[in-house]
Amino acid sequence: MSDSFADLGFAKLDIPRKERTGMNETVYCAGKTKEQLVQILQAFFDRGCAVLGTRCSPEQAEFVKAAGLAVKYDEQSAILVLGQSAGPRLPGRIAVCTGGTADLPVAEEAARTAEFFGAAVDRCYDIGIAGIHRLFASLDEIRKADAVIAVAGMEGALPGVLAGLIEAPVIAVPTSVGYGASFKGLSALLTMINSCAEGISVVNIDNGFGAAVQACRLLRMINRHQRG
Secondary structure, three states: OOOOOEEOOOOEEOOOHHHHHOOOOOEEOOOOOHHHHHHHHHHHHHOOOOEEEEOOOHHHHHHHHHOOOOEEEEOOOOEEEEOOOOOOOOOOEEEEEEOOHHHHHHHHHHHHHHHHOOOEEEEEOOOOHHHHHHHHHHHHHHHOOOEEEEEEOOOOOHHHHHHOOOOOOEEEEEOOOOOHHHHHHHHHHHHHHOOOOOOEEEOOOOOHHHHHHHHHHHHHHHHHHHHO
C-alpha cells in the first residue's frame, strides 16, 4: 500500500484510500469553488480513479461539464459521477426506504452512492407509519435485503418499526424534514438513537452517503466470508 497523496496546494487527495478501506475517496463538493472541483476531479481521473461527488450544485455540475469532463449528474440526489462504478459487484442487496416523498433527496444520495460502490439497491419509498399499510405492502421485498437504510424525518419512527419486523440490520438516517418542533432533524435523530428496537445504527442528519458506505461495508464483509 502506498502512503502517498496528491498535493494540489488547496487539497491533498487520498489516492490510495481504496487500498486501505476498499472505497475510493469521495469528493464533498459543497464549499469548493467550481475551479477547485474541476482540478480535484481531473486529478483523480488522471490517476485511474472513478470519482463520486456528493452535495454537488447544478452550477458546479454545469461548470465541470463545460470544462470537458464527462460526468453524470443527478440533481435530486446532488450526486456527480466521473468514470465507471468504483468497485466490484457486491453480494446481496440493500433496501433504501423512506418515510415520505420529501425524504427522497437524502434517500437517493444513499441509493446512488451504494450503486456507485457496487451494490444492488431496491427502492421502497413513501412507506411511512402515517399509512403503515404502505409499509406492509413492501415488507416482502424489504425482507429480501441484507441491509436496510431507513430514511425519515418528522418524528423518525420508520427505522424502529422496520427493525421490529425484519432480520437485516437497519441503518437509520434522520432527515431535516418536518415542522418547527422537529428542529431540522434533531427530533428524528433522537427518536432513532433512543429506539428500543434492536439492530439499528444511526448516522447523522441527512447523511445518506454515510449510511450507504456503512451498508456497502457490511456487504463487503459478507463477500469476504463467502470467499473463505
